[in-house]
Amino acid sequence: MSKLLEQSCSQLDSLRQTVPLVHHITNYVTVNDCANITLAVGASPIMADDDGECAQITALAQSLVLNMGTLNRRTISSMLLSGQAANEKGIPVVFDPVGAGASSLRNNTAGQILQQVHVNVLRGNLSEIRFLAGLSANTKGVDAAQEDAAEGLAPAIQMAKKLAKAKSCVVAITGATDILTDGERTLCIQNGHPMLSKVTGTGCMCSSLVGSFCGAGPDLLLGAIGGVLTMGVAGEIAYERAGSLGTGSFRVALMDAVSTMTPQMLLEHAKTYEV
Amino acid sequence: MSKLLEQSCSQLDSLRQTVPLVHHITNYVTVNDCANITLAVGASPIMADDDGECAQITALAQSLVLNMGTLNRRTISSMLLSGQAANEKGIPVVFDPVGAGASSLRNNTAGQILQQVHVNVLRGNLSEIRFLAGLSANTKGVDAAQEDAAEGLAPAIQMAKKLAKAKSCVVAITGATDILTDGERTLCIQNGHPMLSKVTGTGCMCSSLVGSFCGAGPDLLLGAIGGVLTMGVAGEIAYERAGSLGTGSFRVALMDAVSTMTPQMLLEHAKTYEV
Amino acid sequence: MSKLLEQSCSQLDSLRQTVPLVHHITNYVTVNDCANITLAVGASPIMADDDGECAQITALAQSLVLNMGTLNRRTISSMLLSGQAANEKGIPVVFDPVGAGASSLRNNTAGQILQQVHVNVLRGNLSEIRFLAGLSANTKGVDAAQEDAAEGLAPAIQMAKKLAKAKSCVVAITGATDILTDGERTLCIQNGHPMLSKVTGTGCMCSSLVGSFCGAGPDLLLGAIGGVLTMGVAGEIAYERAGSLGTGSFRVALMDAVSTMTPQMLLEHAKTYEV
Numbered sequence: 001m002s003k004l005l006e007q008s009c010s011q012l013d014s015l016r017q018t019v020p021l022v023h024h025i026t027n028y029v030t031v032n033d034c035a036n037i038t039l040a041v042g043a044s045p046i047m048a049d050d051d052g053e054c055a056q057i058t059a060l061a062q063s064l065v066l067n068m069g070t071l072n073r074r075t076i077s078s079m080l081l082s083g084q085a086a087n088e089k090g091i092p093v094v095f096d097p098v099g100a101g102a103s104s105l106r107n108n109t110a111g112q113i114l115q116q117v118h119v120n121v122l123r124g125n126l127s128e129i130r131f132l133a134g135l136s137a138n139t140k141g142v143d144a145a146q147e148d149a150a151e152g153l154a155p156a157i158q159m160a161k162k163l164a165k166a167k168s169c170v171v172a173i174t175g176a177t178d179i180l181t182d183g184e185r186t187l188c189i190q191n192g193h194p195m196l197s198k199v200t201g202t203g204c205m206c207s208s209l210v211g212s213f214c215g216a217g218p219d220l221l222l223g224a225i226g227g228v229l230t231m232g233v234a235g236e237i238a239y240e241r242a243g244s245l246g247t248g249s250f251r252v253a254l255m256d257a258v259s260t261m262t263p264q265m266l267l268e269h270a271k272t273y274e275v
Numbered sequence: 276m277s278k279l280l281e282q283s284c285s286q287l288d289s290l291r292q293t294v295p296l297v298h299h300i301t302n303y304v305t306v307n308d309c310a311n312i313t314l315a316v317g318a319s320p321i322m323a324d325d326d327g328e329c330a331q332i333t334a335l336a337q338s339l340v341l342n343m344g345t346l347n348r349r350t351i352s353s354m355l356l357s358g359q360a361a362n363e364k365g366i367p368v369v370f371d372p373v374g375a376g377a378s379s380l381r382n383n384t385a386g387q388i389l390q391q392v393h394v395n396v397l398r399g400n401l402s403e404i405r406f407l408a409g410l411s412a413n414t415k416g417v418d419a420a421q422e423d424a425a426e427g428l429a430p431a432i433q434m435a436k437k438l439a440k441a442k443s444c445v446v447a448i449t450g451a452t453d454i455l456t457d458g459e460r461t462l463c464i465q466n467g468h469p470m471l472s473k474v475t476g477t478g479c480m481c482s483s484l485v486g487s488f489c490g491a492g493p494d495l496l497l498g499a500i501g502g503v504l505t506m507g508v509a510g511e512i513a514y515e516r517a518g519s520l521g522t523g524s525f526r527v528a529l530m531d532a533v534s535t536m537t538p539q540m541l542l543e544h545a546k547t548y549e550v
Numbered sequence: 551m552s553k554l555l556e557q558s559c560s561q562l563d564s565l566r567q568t569v570p571l572v573h574h575i576t577n578y579v580t581v582n583d584c585a586n587i588t589l590a591v592g593a594s595p596i597m598a599d600d601d602g603e604c605a606q607i608t609a610l611a612q613s614l615v616l617n618m619g620t621l622n623r624r625t626i627s628s629m630l631l632s633g634q635a636a637n638e639k640g641i642p643v644v645f646d647p648v649g650a651g652a653s654s655l656r657n658n659t660a661g662q663i664l665q666q667v668h669v670n671v672l673r674g675n676l677s678e679i680r681f682l683a684g685l686s687a688n689t690k691g692v693d694a695a696q697e698d699a700a701e702g703l704a705p706a707i708q709m710a711k712k713l714a715k716a717k718s719c720v721v722a723i724t725g726a727t728d729i730l731t732d733g734e735r736t737l738c739i740q741n742g743h744p745m746l747s748k749v750t751g752t753g754c755m756c757s758s759l760v761g762s763f764c765g766a767g768p769d770l771l772l773g774a775i776g777g778v779l780t781m782g783v784a785g786e787i788a789y790e791r792a793g794s795l796g797t798g799s800f801r802v803a804l805m806d807a808v809s810t811m812t813p814q815m816l817l818e819h820a821k822t823y824e825v
Contacts, residue, residue, distance in 0.1 A: 035750035047579050049622065073325055249531050302597070304581050527802055
């Protein structure tokens with residue numbers, strides 16, 4: 001069994017003992033789901049996005065999640081201020097560049113964040129990460145474009161590793177196959193279920209899970225794997241329990257699965273390989 | 276069987292093949308429900324409301340939904356900009372004038388939108404639509420006032436037809452009996468369940484469904500009928516399955532019902548008549 | 551049986567007959583839950599937070615709930631304007647000082663609200679209320695710190711009574727034991743379940759329930775008791791029905807329990823004592 005996988009799964013226990021406070025600056029579509037999944041996995045969420053208080057809130061936290069969905073200009077300065085406060089305090093910054101490539105505002109903001117903040121974990125879909133890596137991407141709104149996946153896995157892994165090295169960060173690309181790398185170590189995950197794309201915010205929630213894991217342990221690649229794997233396995237369990245009922249029940253079962261997840265369940269369901 | 280009805284129901288298939296991208300500028304109370312129901316019916320939601328990017332996002336979309344709930348001044352200009360971008364691109368604009376009549380800000384904004392944007396589908400409750408038609412209305416917050424329904428259906432239908440002609444748009448008034456008209460063709464729908472009014476956002480979600488259907492086909496009356504009927508039938512199915520458990524389970528079952536709806540189920544449940 | 555308790559429980563019937571309109575200025579994390587629980591208990595929610603309309607909306611309402619979670623500067627003036635409009639109209643103001651103590655912005659805003667608005671019911675956790683009472687508090691984000699509970703119940707009751715007298719308001723401190731007092735009459739409630747703290751917004755929802763009850767009857771201590779007790783009993787019922795499934799199902803069952811609650815169920819489950 002992969003050592004990386006084993007260590008990641010065991011982090012779920014330390015997360016629940018530590019109960020890290022995870023500061024989110026995020027979008028208004030999925031913020032409630034992000035708060036609930038952070039609680040479900042065993043961490044504690046705090047949402048605060050006014051630039052008059054955000055740095056003070058970050059100073060209380062164990063990790064910071066910046067999510068660019070429904071970006072608005074009022075909170076861009078908050079993201080930068082909190083990102084810098086997190087860097088100063090030495091807590092991990094998880095950046096979810098929702099919709100990067102879809103508008104100039106998002107592109108410029110993503111550029112500003114990557115320039116002014118040291119991002120520790122970059123989690124997005126293939127189109128978003130390709131865009132940030134400077135490659136051409138075919139963004140259609142906030143979902144990954146099929147054209148971007150058509151090239152196959154090998155070039156995506158190369159791109160992720162290169163970006164991770166260049167930015168000294170963990171890159172987590174989620175999709176049918178998830179790619180997680182710190183530039184040296186790389187794990188692919190093939191868990192999850194297509195129905196996850198029929199519920200809004202599963203990407204945002206995945207970033208919250210990554211923020212929760214990363215707030216509890218120092219090895220951020222392990223944290224990113226823990227978060228992404230928890231989402232994938234929870235998706236499979238939720239589909240088994242409630243998938244045939246519809247997306248409403250599936251979404252409830254997804255939260256149930258995260259809140260009752262154990263390291264053992266993660267290990268048993270994991271379909272991963274190191275590359 | 277009504278030709279209008281039959282054609283509307285069959286649009287559900289084309290919607291699911293097309294997967295239209297539906298841009299929403301909407302309120303922060305029900306935005307998550309709107310995103311989830313858009314996914315459930317088979318379309319793809321994108322929410323973006325900063326005036327620095329909204330027109331660019333509209334340019335990616337197949338339809339635009341403007342919803343005035345929790346209106347704030349930051350997004351009024353966004354609604355106007357996106358509305359104009361939609362008009363230029365020739366994609367349908369669905370306008371949900373939540374709470375029109377309840378405050379000067381809402382009244383003025385609704386007026387501005389109707390003046391500066393060509394709205395293609397106007398969906399609201401009787402009080403809201405009456406207000407926009409220039410009649411006296413008895414708005415009590417965001418729900419239709421009972422006084423406005425007391426006059427009976429015939430004058431409401433006349434008012435709707437007149438407004439549809441005057442504004443060259445489809446008017447969709449939802450209530451115990453829904454009235455849908457483009458000024459020439461008119462359909463009344465008697466589906467739905469009173470429990471729908473015990474869950475927040477069923478009106479907003481109905482507008483998202485209308486936006487989803489209208490993003491997939493050129494006949495906007497058919498699209499409006501498809502969206503309103505889907506909501507009504509889903510409400511009946513959800514009540515049968517979960518109504519006795521309470522409003523939490525009913526809400527989950529509502530999303531389930533939309534995500535598993537078929538044209539055949541719509542036809543079987545439909546209680547409609549042309550006038 | 552406690553007279554206070556009996557009177558509170560019977561208020562649920564009058565609430566459902568009155569259907570008070572409850573104006574909320576609240577946070578974007580839990581606003582949907584607040585709207586749904588307001589509907590579930592039998593009241594009618596309206597959310598509006600732009601200072602261009604908020605006072606007009608308050609003028610339509612039977613009570614006002616001010617909630618400081620995800621405070622932002624755009625809505626601080628709205629809270630003050632609506633608070634003053636509520637005072638002028640003579641409808642109750644429920645203030646939920648989410649995260650008081652956690653940042654200067656929140657502390658200053660709470661101070662401003664308490665100075666410029668007559669708050670009728672103050673509902674928060676022990677850390678928040680201690681902070682507002684001018685005692686040292688150990689705020690960790692938006693949850694009550696364990697250190698603040700360690701002192702025991704007697705000093706907390708004394709503090710609550712003193713604060714209620716000083717501010718001429720009802721103080722409702724929620725926690726393992728809830729303390730409700732108007733300075734003269736005091737009731738402790740020991741309902742609820744720890745799983746309530748694993749779902750976001752149960753505090754906010756509790757304030758919405760208090761706002762709903764207080765919008766229906768003149769005795770605000772009874773209203774506060776009704777709201778807090780409904781939340782606690784609903785938590786117990788939800789845990790019995792769905793707790794073992796996980797936090798997703800528990801949350802759905804919580805809403806179900808509120809929407810099907812009766813005065814009789816409240817009385818049967820109540821674990822309260824006057825002090």
